[in-house]
Amino acid sequence: MVRSPESPVLTISGLVKDVGPLPTLDGKMLRVVSGLSLVAERGQVTALLGANGAGKTTTIECAQGLQKRTSGTISLLGQDPDTAGAGLRARVGVMLQDGGLPPSARPIPLLRHIAGMYQDPWPVDELIARLGIDSFSRTSVRRLSGGQKQRLALAAALVGNPEVLFLDEPSAGLDPQSRQMVFDLIAELRNSGMGIILTTHLMDDAQRLADYVYIIDAGRNVAEGTVAQLLQHQLPAGDDGQHIRTLLFETEPGLDFTGVLTDGVEVTEARAGSYAVTGALTPADLAAITAWWAARGIMPSSLSLEARSLEDVFLDISGREIR
Amino acid sequence: MTRVSGGAPLGSAPLGSAPLTAHGSAPAPLLRRIMLQGRYETITMLRNGEQLILAIVLPLLAMVGLTVTPLLDGLGSSRINVAVPGILALCAMSTAFTGQGIATGFDRRYGVLRFLSTTPLGRAGLIAGKILAVLAVLFLQVLIVSAVALVLGWQPNPAGWLPGMLILVLGAACFTALGLLVAGTVRPEATLAITNLLWILLGALGGIVIPSERLPALSQAVVHFLPSGSLGQALRDAFLYGSVNVAAVFVLLLWTAIAGGAAIRWFKWN
DSSP states (O other): OOOOOOOSEEEEEEEEEEEEEEGGGEEEEEEEEEEEEEEEEESSSSEEEOEEEEEEHHHHHTTTSSOOOOOOEEEETTTTTTTTTTTHTTEEEETTTTOOOOOTTHHHHHHHHHHTTTSSSSOOHHHHHHHTTGTTSOOGGSSOOHHEEEHHHHHHTTTOOEEEEEETTTTOOHHHHHHHHHHHHHHHHHHTTEEEEEEOOOOHHHHHOOSSSEEEEETTTEEEHHHHHHHHHHHHHHTTOOOOOEEEOOOSOOOTTTSOOOOOOEEEEETTTEEEEESOHHHHHHHHHHHHHHHOOOOOOOEEEEOOOOOOOOOOHHHOOOO | OOOOOTTTTTOOOOOOOOOOOOOOOOOHHHHHHHHHHHHHHHHHHHHHHHHHHHIIIIHHHHHHHHHHHHGGTSSSSHHHHHHHHHHHHHHHHHHHHHHHHHHHHHHTTHHHHHHHSTTTHHHHHHHHHHHHHHHHHHHHHHHHHHHHHHTOOOOOGGGGGGHHHHHHHHHHHHHHHHHHHHHTTTHHHHHHHHHHHHHHHHHHHHSSOGGGGOOOOOHHHHHHHHHHHHOOOHHHHHHSEEEEEEEEHHHHHHHHHHHHHHHHOOOOOO
């Protein structure tokens, strides 16, 4: 995807954030973000992808004006969030990781209250219908399930009808239906021109939602691009420069593929009847395998060709050790 | 966009006639935002049962207790005339210090302060709304306590109402600042313990309902320098004699400035 030539909704350059002094570090400051830069465009979903503690939340909280940065510049809709006033806040919607909703509140009065802070809010009834909030409208926030809380927090972030939407770990605690509902809505909002910035440690979220991904590790940018760019760019190459792929299929156990496969392509039978063919597979390899099946009347019960997932890319870049 | 099947209640209903547009809102006017937040916080405080006991029931019980026992005899024209100003001071401490302190402590824990400060309300509007809620609840307390006190025979000095109400508002400001200072610097469980404990200690020994003359010698020396003692004494001087106790008002102003400055300096939003 080509980055939009319009002015970005958010530009962060050289962001540094120190916290502390921390007793655990002998009273020294801890640098949680060190020189991070990113650009988020209108009408796109920009994802900050990283492990827990990578500095994603700190970065977007600096952009929201919730934390003061140590150094660097931030421009949110052309303004500095540290000095901007209610005019900027009215154009920006924020969904915090912990929701930030009062436990004793009931969903609808709470949404109406927040809507009152705006001149021209999104009609609350529409948000309620859209996010399925009517099904738990009489339950206090403290008794809502994780997914219900997330949907309410999303509604609260959207009620001002913002131009920019920040979502901190939006799919945390969502059941599959809620997740689909929230993802559909995010896609629709993006298409309507909203600039959406989300953090996630889930590759699947980034892969499904994001137009552009920044991979963050230890408070730094380590890679960026569209999901497709990140996947292609990082595909490991075989000896001859071909990309390594894996063909997975299930059929009768104990097959002998001797003579079928070209050199450098290996087949393993991980459990009886479940095969993985790995190597620099070519279309000719695929044709040879399927022709061999056809000659023997073999019909696989499942079949897939696995490209790399964003998770592999992420693990390659940020290391596989557990921090 | 209907990908949720099976008639689940989570159906992605179309938005009807309203198209999805990301145009960005303007904020509501500042005054309206603050009034809305004040109303919201007032309703929240009045819905809290424990808070109502602390704000209304215990002060009324203390007032009745002080009029049926000889504890305040000889300190003024009648037991109730000496008791009521202190009860009003106790009401201010209940609502501003203990009530708002605990509420703010838990709002901080649950991220409510952070979320609301990202809306057009902002941090300043949030604090203004909290102060407004304290004043609204205090107004209701004054109405109820005064009504019951008048029935019990309270005869306030008419010249005391104006200075008395202004001093009460100053006391509420002072205790709000102290409550926010505690709420913004320690865990909410600690806020709960500290503000409740201080409410009992200051209520019993801090010169708020029981004048310094009737306190142990150790308390007598310090209560004039406490916000509780100075608020209680200033209100008693206003409603008993219609006079303004300048020294007590000065002590209250000093506490308000120090606690307010400390709260601004050390309040942690997350």
